[in-house]
Amino acid sequence: MTALKTPPDTAVTRTIPTTQGPRNSSLADKISRYLYIRPKVRVTGLLLLPLLWLGVLYLGSLALLFITAFWTTDSFTSKVIPAFTLENFTEILTQPAYQATALRTIGIALAVTVLSAALALPLGLYMAKVASPKMRALLAIGITLPLWAGYLVKVFSWRIIFSTGGPLDWLLAPFGASGPGYGTTALVITLTYQWFPYMAVPVYSAFRQIPVNLFDASSDLGAKSWATVRTIAIPLLKPAFIAGSIFTFSLSLGDYIAAQFVGGKTQVIGTVIASNINLNPPLAAAFGIVPIIVVVIYLFLARKTGALKAL
Secondary structure, X not given: OOOXXXXXXXXXXXXXXXOOOOOOOOHHHHHHHHHHOOHHHHHHHHHHHHHHHHHHHHHHHHHHHHHHOOXXXXXXXXXXEOOOOXXXXXXXXXXXXXXXXXXXXXXXXXXXXXXXXXHHHHHHHHHHHHOOHXXXXXXXXXXXXXXXXXXXXXXXXXXXXXXXXXXXXXHHHHHOOOOOOOOHHHHHHHHHHXXXXXXXXXXXXXXXXXXXXXXXHHHHOOOXXXXXXXXXXXXXXXXXXXXXXXXXXXXXXXXXXXXXHHOOOOOOHHHHHXXXXXXXXXXXXXXXXXXXXXXXXXXXXXXXXXXXXXX
């Protein structure tokens, strides 16, 4: 027998031409490389539009408000005259009606803040330490429910409630009583309902962070429930109360729509500004600076307490 000889494997080498010219960089690639090696330019580009919005629309409008407050109005034509004067601030500081309106507005804002804090304390304690998870979820929905509805819808709802012969009068009629009607009381209740979530949520979150063993230790030492809340919980909740009060106070201070619908004859800073915005814009601008100054002072006092550092 003759053996068949197989030819050795012949490897075939194929050459692939690699004639590729230099890749043309697009404009997007050039910009990407430029921003990659310059992080400061990249950050500036990201913050440019928000800073323009803040600087032009927000701070710019405040600057125009401040400038307009020093102008005057022609008493015959009601035309604004861009001439520097302090008459508007003098009128606000000397007129008893304007003084009473400013003090009344500050008092209403403080009343809303105190009432919100008084309601948020027991509610936050119950939600954080007592309520079951299901009840806690239901209460959380109930607290934030006012934020889901429109502002005017809520104001009109309270207007119907406080109306003469309305639901509140119907509920109190068997007891020989009636609702407060439109006025300062109705305004405080309405604003408390509007801004209560901004106080309740921080207080509840702060209660969740307080260890349960602090309450147990206080109870073991013989302290009663209110003594425990007063000596242990409230000092630890101070930053939450101050954080919530910033929202409730400032929002109540600048509100005027609720005052128009449920305030009756109650005049606040916002209603005075709204009534003068067409007749005397410089006076309205000068009165608009009052709540800004009050809020700045309030923020300064809140910062001096040191409670904001603990947030």
